[in-house]
Amino acid sequence: MxxxxxxxxxxxxxxxxxxxxxxxxLLYLLPADPARQIAGRxxxxxxxxxxxxxxxxxxPLYQQYWHYLSNLLQGDLGRxxxxxxEVSELIAARLPAxxxxxxxxxxxxxxxxxxxxxxxxxxxxxRTDRVLTVVSFTSVSAPQFVIGILLLYVFAVKLxxxxxxxxxxxxxxxxxxxxxxxxxAGWYARMMRSSMIDVLEKDYVRTARSKGLSRSRILxxxxxxxxxxxxxxxxxxxxxxFMSGIVVVESVFSWPGIGQLAWQAIQRVDIPIIMGVTLVSxxxxxxxxxxADLVAPLVDPRIRVR
Amino acid sequence: xxxxxxxxxxxxxxxxAAPLPSIADDAANGxxxxxxxxxxxxxxxxxxxxxxxxWSMIKSLFDGLMDYKPGTTELVSDLAESHTLSDDGLTYTxxxxxxxxxxxxxxxxxxxxxxxxxxxxxxxxxxPGAGFFGSIAGYDAMSSGNAQTLSGVTxxxxxxxxxxxxxxxxxxxxxxxxxxxxxxPREVVEEFGEDFGKHPVGTGAFELTDWTLGQHxxxxxxxxxxxxxxxxLDQITFEVGQEPVVALLRLQQGEVxxxxxxxxxxxxxxxxxxxxxxxxIIEGGQLQTGYITMNVKMPPFDNKAVRQxxxxxxxxxxxxxxxxxxxxxxxxPLPPTMPGYAPDYEGYAYDPDAAKAMxxxxxxxxxxxxxxxxxxxDPNPRIAQSIQQDLKxxxxxxxxxxxxxxxxxxxxxxxDQAPMIWSGGMAWIADxxxxxxxxxxxxxxxxxVPGGWNWSWYCNEELDAKAVAADGMTDPSRxxxxxQMWREIYLSIMEDAPWVPVFNEQRFTMRSPAVGxxxxxxxxxxxxxxxxxYVHSTAAQ
Numbered sequence: 133m134x135x136x137x138x139x140x141x142x143x144x145x146x147x148x149x150x151x152x153x154x155x156x157x158l159l160y161l162l163p164a165d166p167a168r169q170i171a172g173r174x175x176x177x178x179x180x181x182x183x184x185x186x187x188x189x190x191x192p193l194y195q196q197y198w199h200y201l202s203n204l205l206q207g208d209l210g211r212x213x214x215x216x217x218e219v220s221e222l223i224a225a226r227l228p229a230x231x232x233x234x235x236x237x238x239x240x241x242x243x244x245x246x247x248x249x250x251x252x253x254x255x256x257x258x259r260t261d262r263v264l265t266v267v268s269f270t271s272v273s274a275p276q277f278v279i280g281i282l283l284l285y286v287f288a289v290k291l292x293x294x295x296x297x298x299x300x301x302x303x304x305x306x307x308x309x310x311x312x313x314x315x316x317a318g319w320y321a322r323m324m325r326s327s328m329i330d331v332l333e334k335d336y337v338r339t340a341r342s343k344g345l346s347r348s349r350i351l352x353x354x355x356x357x358x359x360x361x362x363x364x365x366x367x368x369x370x371x372x373x374f375m376s377g378i379v380v381v382e383s384v385f386s387w388p389g390i391g392q393l394a395w396q397a398i399q400r401v402d403i404p405i406i407m408g409v410t411l412v413s414x415x416x417x418x419x420x421x422x423x424a425d426l427v428a429p430l431v432d433p434r435i436r437v438r
Numbered sequence: 439x440x441x442x443x444x445x446x447x448x449x450x451x452x453x454x455a456a457p458l459p460s461i462a463d464d465a466a467n468g469x470x471x472x473x474x475x476x477x478x479x480x481x482x483x484x485x486x487x488x489x490x491x492x493w494s495m496i497k498s499l500f501d502g503l504m505d506y507k508p509g510t511t512e513l514v515s516d517l518a519e520s521h522t523l524s525d526d527g528l529t530y531t532x533x534x535x536x537x538x539x540x541x542x543x544x545x546x547x548x549x550x551x552x553x554x555x556x557x558x559x560x561x562x563x564x565x566p567g568a569g570f571f572g573s574i575a576g577y578d579a580m581s582s583g584n585a586q587t588l589s590g591v592t593x594x595x596x597x598x599x600x601x602x603x604x605x606x607x608x609x610x611x612x613x614x615x616x617x618x619x620x621x622x623p624r625e626v627v628e629e630f631g632e633d634f635g636k637h638p639v640g641t642g643a644f645e646l647t648d649w650t651l652g653q654h655x656x657x658x659x660x661x662x663x664x665x666x667x668x669x670x671l672d673q674i675t676f677e678v679g680q681e682p683v684v685a686l687l688r689l690q691q692g693e694v695x696x697x698x699x700x701x702x703x704x705x706x707x708x709x710x711x712x713x714x715x716x717x718x719i720i721e722g723g724q725l726q727t728g729y730i731t732m733n734v735k736m737p738p739f740d741n742k743a744v745r746q747x748x749x750x751x752x753x754x755x756x757x758x759x760x761x762x763x764x765x766x767x768x769x770x771p772l773p774p775t776m777p778g779y780a781p782d783y784e785g786y787a788y789d790p791d792a793a794k795a796m797x798x799x800x801x802x803x804x805x806x807x808x809x810x811x812x813x814x815x816d817p818n819p820r821i822a823q824s825i826q827q828d829l830k831x832x833x834x835x836x837x838x839x840x841x842x843x844x845x846x847x848x849x850x851x852x853x854d855q856a857p858m859i860w861s862g863g864m865a866w867i868a869d870x871x872x873x874x875x876x877x878x879x880x881x882x883x884x885x886x887v888p889g890g891w892n893w894s895w896y897c898n899e900e901l902d903a904k905a906v907a908a909d910g911m912t913d914p915s916r917x918x919x920x921x922q923m924w925r926e927i928y929l930s931i932m933e934d935a936p937w938v939p940v941f942n943e944q945r946f947t948m949r950s951p952a953v954g955x956x957x958x959x960x961x962x963x964x965x966x967x968x969x970x971x972y973v974h975s976t977a978a979q
């Protein structure tokens with residue numbers, strides 16, 4: 133196990149190194165000249181050249197990458213050209229909001245997804261099951277910005293049940309967490325359904341039933357806890373899905389997290405922020421996958437480590 | 439020495455068109471407002487900040503020697519109580535006001551003015567505005583890193599500073615009014631270094647009391663502000679990260695007072711027809727012109743007749759309709775509110791038949807193929823299509839190259855890349871209300887260099903010399919003569935036709951019923967977008 137752990141960590145580090153190269157190359161792939169961005173439109177050609185030199189943009193590529201990597205290892209993600217602030221400071225200021233949103237989304241997807249999955253499994257092949265199947269597929273396929281704007285329009289603008297975007301109270305969290313979680317809820321509903329059906333046919337459930345245990349006791353004591361285990365291990369992978377979702381959801385709901393930071397930076401071609409957020413998101417995905425890999429054998433011993 | 443307290447360099451034109459609005463600053467103080475923006479505020483360092491979002495915020499936190507009368511482009515003294523100009527037109531001596539203190543309580547002195555000018559021109563500061571100070575003696579040594587201080591700036595005594603120029607410069611007082619000239623306290627700049635922009639301390643009407651990154655900034659009244667009765671509000675909260683559409687919805691529900699990014703184009707018609715809010719929309723001009731450049735170094739645009747024909751081929755009114763009428767048709771480079779604008783000039787009338795005939799006369803009866811570069815965000819590609827159709831009507835087949843902003847700018851900066859560029863999204867907005875600001879970088883020889891902003895590569899040395907002569911007229915009694923010279927320069931440019939001036943965009947701001955003030959301060963031409971110092975709370979009245 134410990135060798136497996138070590139190997140997985142080493143693999144993750146290699147992936148992160150690869151990601152650092154890719155994000156560094158972003159600097160050269162994006163259509164923007166950092167020196168000119170800093171210099172502004174009134175600067176002379178000489179001023180632009182001076183700034184290019186001060187930023188080290190005249191150095192050979194490998195030297196620039198080495199410089200970038202050594203700063204990175206010290207936690208220095210660079211300084212935003214437009215925000216004129218350390219990127220790490222900008223990300224740190226916004227990370228709590230994103231984590232809160234993700235936690236809310238996990239709660240939403242688990243509560244909705246598991247509930248729908250249980251209902252579908254218990255009334256398998258009924259009309260309810262078929263309707264829920266359609267609902268799950270719709271939630272999985274609907275673009276998040278559509279769901280977000282729809283929820284915002286109905287619950288905030290028309291019904292006034294929730295604030296129109298923003299941050300600070302529980303009420304502000306509900307709609308964005310729901311929007312972000314609804315995609316995962318669809319997946320979980322499908323997975324929980326099949327996992328439940330699987331467990332319902334197990335011998336120990338049949339035994340419990342023949343012992344005369346009540347239906348609710350069988351369900352809550354034997355079926356759901358066993359059916360839920362493989363799903364819990366999936367939460368780590370969700371982080372990756374959330375990372376792509378937060379850019380949209382945070383922008384729609386004016387949620388001050390790193391997704392919104394990334395969206396603003398993309399629109400203004402603020403490369404150091406784009407690089408920083410990409411790197412942090414990639415780390416989150418790698419760590420999420422690592423956790424999922426490590427947790428899976430613990431909750432389901434059938435998943436053996438190689 | 440000629441003494442003049444206020445230099446009336448600017449704005450006869452606006453004054454002729456309408457009486458200057460008088461801004462009532464006797465409004466009762468108190469109350470607060472909420473302003474929203476989509477993007478986080480970049481920096482509040484006056485030496486660095488150079489976008490229309492932080493421009494007016496910086497003006498509320500800092501002061502410079504000069505400023506403009508609220509809601510107008512009329513230059514007035516600010517931290518300087520008065521100034522004199524030497525007979526040779528080279529040395530300005532400013533007497534500073536008494537009783538001005540920074541937000542940290544320290545009195546502002548002439549040393550601070552000198553420090554601020556040294557700082558903004560030091561290449562290490564990387565100020566995008568350093569070039570504005572090019573006429574101060576010693577600037578070249580400073581910008582090349584060979585000096586640590588501007589030799590032309592001298593502290594005479596704590597209340598007096600003299601600034602010597604290397605050449606007469608009629609725009610100098612405007613330069614003293616732009617944000618880059620704001621006076622900053624050395625000790626605070628040195629304490630925070632690069633992060634001064636996050637911890638700004640100035641002498642302005644408001645002070646920054648909280649900045650939560652990505653969420654909000656809070657400006658609170660500077661209780662010791664030297665201008666009596668100002669600011670009107672006790673507090674302004676700038677909420678950031680708010681999409682313009684969301685901001686508008688929130689305004690309609692009474693949660694927001696000013697959507698800082700303006701009315702989103704998609705909602706414009708709807709809001710203008712809303713009985714409840716249409717009276718709270720404020721329209722104003724801005725010192726901006728949208729234009730098409732024709733590269734005079736690339737055939738066939740090296741032929742003046744071809745450029746003139748294109749000028750006659752463009753249906754500008756249709757282009758204005760493409761942007762929901764949020765602009766006025768332009769016929770010359772200067773916008774109408776700029777001194778030097780020629781109100782009687784008729785320009786090239788839209789006449790495709792005459793254009794076609796002229797093109798034939800120039801030897802292009804069958805038209806030609808060319809490329810039109812455009813910044814790829816809405817509405818610019820749609821405008822480019824409209825231009826493309828107009829050109830097609832006279833036989834010119836223009837293929838549209840819709841690119842990222844940086845790519846268009848880079849192509850414009852090469853002499854042989856972009857035959858035509860639609861300037862939308864990158865168009866010139868004046869830094870200060872003076873006709874010279876529309877010339878040098880975008881129409882003068884100095885800008886027609888690799889990496890420059892003169893995308894038509896038009897370089898007329900005669901006009902350059904005339905521009906230098908006009909800017910040498912520092913005597914305020916020759917203001918009208920100087921304006922006339924500039925008017926002639928721009929009309930000569932129109933004769934050579936390197937540009938098709940298309941429109942001057944109008945600005946539309948909205949306010950909630952909870953805040954008030956003269957309309958002019960909500961579309962202030964200099965304190966862009968809103969002159970926060972003069973907004974008042976209606977509840978406090």
